[in-house]
Amino acid sequence: MASIILTVSWAAEKSIQLNLFEAIQIPLLQLQELIKKRHITFRPGDILFTRTGFTEAYDVLIEAGQVALSQRLTASFSGVELSEATFRSLWESQFAVVAGDSSSFEFVLYEWLLAGQGMSIGEIHSLFVNSMPLKVPGGVASPPNAVDIF
Numbered sequence: 001m002a003s004i005i006l007t008v009s010w011a012a013e014k015s016i017q018l019n020l021f022e023a024i025q026i027p028l029l030q031l032q033e034l035i036k037k038r039h040i041t042f043r044p045g046d047i048l049f050t051r052t053g054f055t056e057a058y059d060v061l062i063e064a065g066q067v068a069l070s071q072r073l074t075a076s077f078s079g080v081e082l083s084e085a086t087f088r089s090l091w092e093s094q095f096a097v098v099a100g101d102s103s104s105f106e107f108v109l110y111e112w113l114l115a116g117q118g119m120s121i122g123e124i125h126s127l128f129v130n131s132m133p134l135k136v137p138g139g140v141a142s143p144p145n146a147v148d149i150f
Contacts, residue, residue, distance in 0.1 A: 005122035009050075010034055019058045020102065021069060022113055023076035026050070026085045047129070052078050054102040077102045080109075090119065097122060 011018050018024060031050075034040075054077065058066065079102045080086060090098060090113070098113060099122030113119040 017050055018078050020052055020054045020078045024078045025081040026079065028081045028083065028089060042093045045096045047097045048095045050080060050100040052102050091117055095119060
């Protein structure tokens, strides 16, 4: 299972400024560059993870800052570019799930990905994903047995 992780270190390496609490879009071209540079190939059913550092930035806010963010009228945070090209790329890659540490997938892409394409969405999580074959005694093949640990 391949995945992309757009890390904070990648953004720093490319001098990309991420103001995580503003509506700044991560261009699809930058994701495609990351894919190419890291020699990542996708297969149908893979999971796309993006990590901007949102949860870490949120966790260090004082309580008043966290409350102010929760009371915003719109969920305008940093995330993957919102464009037809992005939607097509996600669809053509045949991801089973897209997930990120920001709310951008959930609030901004919800109806396009989940309702429109049937693609599961994960957001604002810090997790460990492990997948190992399901033990089937005498079996010659086995379905994946994914486990997420939060």
